[in-house]
Amino acid sequence: MTFLLCLSVAVEEANPVMASAPIAPYNSSPLGNSSSQNASRESLKMEPLADVAVLPGEERVIDKEIIYICPFNSAVKGKVSITNYRLYFKNTDSETPVTLNVPLGVINRVEKMGGASSRGENSYGLEITCKDMRNLRFALKQEGHSRRDIFEILFKYAFPLSHGMQLFAFLSQEKYEENGWNVYEPLEEYRRQGLPNSEWRVTFINKNYELCDTYPTILVVPYKATDEDLRRVATFRSRCRIPVLSWFHKENHAVITRCSQPLVGMSGKRNKDDERYLDVIREANGTTKLTIYDARPNVNAVANKATGGGYEGDDAYQNAELVFLDIHNIHVMRESLKKLKDIVYPNVEESHWLSSLESTHWLEHIKLVLSGAIQVADKVSSGSSVMVHCSDGWDRTAQLTSLSMLMLDSYYRTLGGFQVLLEKEWIGFGHKFASRIGHGDKNHADQDRSPIFLQFIDCVWQMTKQFPTAFEFNERLLVVILDHLYSCRFGTFLYNCESARESNNVRVKTVSLWSLINSDTSLYINPFYTPESSRVLYPVASMRHLELWVTYYIRWNPRIQHQQQSPVEQRYKELLALRDQYLKKLEELQLSDSAPSSTHLTNSSTPNAATPNQHITHLQTPF
Amino acid sequence: MLSLGTGGAKSSKPSFVSYVTPEEIKLDKDLPKKEKHPDLLPGEVVFCSANPILKYTQDDLSQRGVFGTLFCTNFRVTFLSDELTLEETSKTFKNKLYGENDIPLMCVDHIYGVYDEKRKLITGSLVKNKYPSKIIIHCKDLRVFQFCLTFTKEEDTKKIFQGIAHHCLEEKSLKCIFAFSYAGTPSPEMQRKRETIMFESPEDWTQEMKRTKAKCRLVTENENFELSQRLPKYFVIPSALEDLFSYQEKGLPIWCWSHHSGCALFKASFPPMTQEEGDFQMHLDTMINAVAHNYLYSVKTEDLSESLPTILDIQQSYNKFKQFFLIDNSTEFWLSDVKWFSSLESSGWLDIIRQCLHKAVEVVECIDKDNTNVLVTEEEGTDLCCVISSLAQIMLDPYYRTLMGFQSLVQKEWVAGCHAFLDRCNHLHQKDKECHSPVFLLFLECVWQLVHQHSPAFQFSETYLTVLSDSVHVPVFSTFLFNSAHHRESVMKAESPPAQSGTLSCPTVWDWSVQFDSKAQNFFFNPLYSEKVKHEKTVRKPHKPKHQRQLSLPSSAFKTPPKKGFFKEETDSLKKMLRVKRISRWMGSPDSLVAATREFYESWQQRPLDYHGLLLPCLDGPAVHVWMQRYVRWIPEVHIQGGGSMAVMTKLMELLSQVQDLKNLLEQRDASQAAKFDHRPHRLFSFGSSGRLSSSFPFAYSRNRSFKPIIPTGLMQSLMVTDNLSSQEDEAS
16 A cells, blocks of 8 residues: 555655646646546546645545636636645546646635525635645535535635644655755765865854744855854844855855845944955955945835834945945835736736736836845855845845855756755745744735745746756746745644754754655756856846746736747757667667667767656657 | 946936047057958948948947948948958858948948937938938848947048938839849759648649649739739639629638638729629629628628737837837846836737737637638728738648748739739838838737747757748848739739840749758757647548547537528528628627637637637737847847757757757667668757857847856835835834
8 A cells, every 4th residue: 555655655756746737628738737636646547636646644534515617718617625734626527627726835825605595606715825826716616504514724824823733745755765864965065166175164153043043054254254253243233144165166266145134223333353254355365345236225224214124324435335236125025025926817817918017016126126135146256245235134145145156156057956955045045934924824915924035936938948958957847846935744844943843853854845856856956957157047037038937927817828838848859869769770770780880870969969767768759 | 438337317417328438549550450350241232331340249238349441232221340250151040141340231221310319310411411420220120230430530421321222211212123133053962852742833723722732813914913913823722703804903812821711711803892883782792792802602701900919009019019029238138127017018019919819819719619711801901911810820730830831822912913012011111101011020020939838849940930030121032022913913024134034033932042052941940840740630530529639629618619501591680690790790799709719719719729720819918928039139138048949949959959869879779680671861959059049039149158147236226115004114013
């Protein structure tokens, strides 16, 4: 039985994106060949959810006859099953399957729709707002409080933390070949960057989170700064988030450092230790002026003085140059995404698509984030060290450092490197995932929620779009990351910081998302990837090139074109298979007659010679 | 001097921002005064020239200029740099007729003069008064040239300015077009041309009818344009029509294409149908009846002049649209970036494209789903009729998605079909604005949307479409020079040199060797094209599998079964239908209409895609795109170094040539054993240089590109977040 279960998991994971899309009756639905998937599931005869493979540790809570009010077709009669992990719906009224497979983690809000006396067809039921750009509506029979039990169960299991229950990640019994918790070893990553060295040292001052409770335990700081210096600097930085190294340029020794805002306040306080510390950072590679990128708009930085924050003034920091990057705060981003959802779900705005898109400002925010990161990357590659902060240094700062690192360092563009980048700059340095996403929390109107990480992934997508050969991973990886940002199935994005994860034993009690990814990497590989180690990627941050990520934001709409695979990719794979076929044929011919033309053969196959591994995978590609 | 950080707009903003002030340029007086002359085409004559002229370059955003000589000939305005230009020779995609510093006269769109920092449009009256210090030339292929005239002697300035203004802007006669002076020898490689069906002979039409199994009647009575000068030389009409001479000037339904079911697409030039003249009504009834007779007594008529934008709307919209791409400098670029999407929308151009595609889908639905004959009409019968009928044919018939098929289609519907290219493209700079309209470009735009959405279905590439759209403004080809078949023939006869017996032979645009060598022509082919597997015919079962997107959708998917019935009933219902049609024209209210086509699209989308079957475009907002290659190729700010779709294409090409090599190798080995050997020369898929290409490849080359990124300016102006959200703190605490 265990064996069977594992198998079923593998089957589902062959199509993780698809798993939650409304498939039918559109067979050519996003990224998936649902029919074959269903077939294999059926052949496995999985219980208890009929034709969907349950996860180890997943338990069914309730089944119910229900009507799904599909916005793209009409009302569909069927059965809904709710487990401690997901909501699963399957229609019973027609042959063309309509299914929904929604992890409860994506649910933002559950509401009752209509009352017992409401008139009109299907006016009594539930409305579910999701975090992943869709809403679901169900109708029930208008008798005997038919929705009461399902509403209560849904409310409880979708928001377990509000009901004193555990997130599914702690209940899951999934097992994978790979252990994703091992992908990031801070010391190893710093060693890869060439650290520590004579300019920068590793400090364990935060090993018990005593210096800063939202920072990781291992930090890299200027060689010349003592631990005592660090403690004094911490008093002058918001939430003690002192400037520490994020990335080191091996050739020119310029660095990207990150921190929070200085506690200047209304009176314009100064702190000699902080000023000295920044100068030490600057001196490490002989940068003439340390560039401080304040991600906020100028006015916001000024306004922050009122609450004790502020920015580095000219007088106090004479060897520094301050640049404001004009990126707006989390509330603006949240509202922007809300507007975007309004124009794409359920119906794509028809008559004024472009101006509607513009009025959401979503792409303009993307443009600002990208151009900020370009400036950071440009400065560093020209040999000057930089410091990046916003207010607390965990939202916009994380976006800017990680994007500029992605531009500067090709390692982060590999499948493994990207995981390291996320673990380091986002998870390690305390992007408040729990607050921004609201995992398992019923308070849907929480002002702390904001799609900052989604915005970052969108920026990465924009880069992959502009440089289709520069990234080892594909779009699917980005979508899967976003799906599990909400799903609560893995521990990776849970909690606000490392100290919280440690005290909750996340690494022991939950599975890492990277375990899933790294157990079958072939799904996430971009076939066009061409490694170019020394190349700095500068995307064009112009609205002419920025596009709405249709395959993510509008993926629930069956009418918007979703090609299973881009035709280019498909053709490329076909050709790879054909090449291997020819190579094999030639090899056979050569074996049979051992002709002297063998030299020619090797010549023609060298530039992109197929590794044995490729041989196996591509020969299976149907041609 | 332009500074990048300030974000542009000042209170007293000059409409022209200079990159370099004249003082900054050191005039190298020791330059060897070697007279340089452009390489002239056979038949080309220099009118005037001036030296030294400073040409501003935008390459690498370095904002510098190059000195050289400006010439105006009967073919082009050309700039010859004093510096050695190396890149021209190494270019893989080089046009043999004109280079990157040449502007064919016909390609000039607008000329601006800069007078005291103010940019003014040059028109006739301005020419005589004052000479500008700089001229800015906007081209129809969206290039922008800027020349500084202040270094030249005054009389030279006067000469060159007047010369350029005169030859580019003044109304001229057809005879003055370079094509009639061009004495290029017809290339020996006429093979390509021959493969394209020109529809200039009865055989071509018979062949086409045979190919589509049409049961219509070929008309040869107009061979000498006795029936009408507005009708094609040869054309095909419903077989039920007789006695052509009595109908001639009232418009005839002209056959375009037949569906395998038997129903067909016709187009006609009819005056607006509201006209209630009894005589004309009778004519109309006869015509519609004749079309209905073609197959099962069913017909749908569509008056395009009522349901689609007028050619004037099209012209105005395009004029707005193209302005967004004619960018003089970086400041302007970033300023316009702010309101990019709403600017695009305000031009309405993408919406016109969507409307045309939508109309074509409606036509396709009638033909393919309902198996109904369709008659599209408009007043001229040669504008939107051509757009819609050509688009419908591309969606219905995979043959037109091959390169030769597409060229034949353009010949059939547009060239032989008497589209008034000369008037619509305004080659003669006529002041009368009513008849100018980029109708053919609109068609290419629509095709590009299809190519963009379903690339593997097309044998030609977007580069091909871009080059074709450019070629319209190259005054060498006969293809785009005339208003009708009659016009073409009469002019060609009149302009023939008397010594020779034959008529003048301008090359057609399809003779691509006139512009590009064979290596460059490889860019016309789409490496993604999935060619039809040849042995499929022998394997194919009599019944098409239901799940395939075939030419015909299985009727079970639709509620209305194909019409079948007896003669009598059908004619009755036909009469009723016709009466209704004359009032309501098409199927119903626009809303239900949109819903109907959407259903058609969705049912098509459900089926697995067959690139050799019916092809429909997605017309939702996010699916309609700007033809980036055509419109932004010359704008350096938009070029992605080593990126864009070109990066992927390059990899694909590399692999393709590898596979090709291997295949050849295998075939050579096979050849020694078996007699079967493919002698066709294999197309060479390679971009030549393996260096890092820009996303604008193969058009604009950027030289000496540094690795400096382009940092947007004026960012904050864009985001006027007015609510108080922006001033809130990130954390509530």
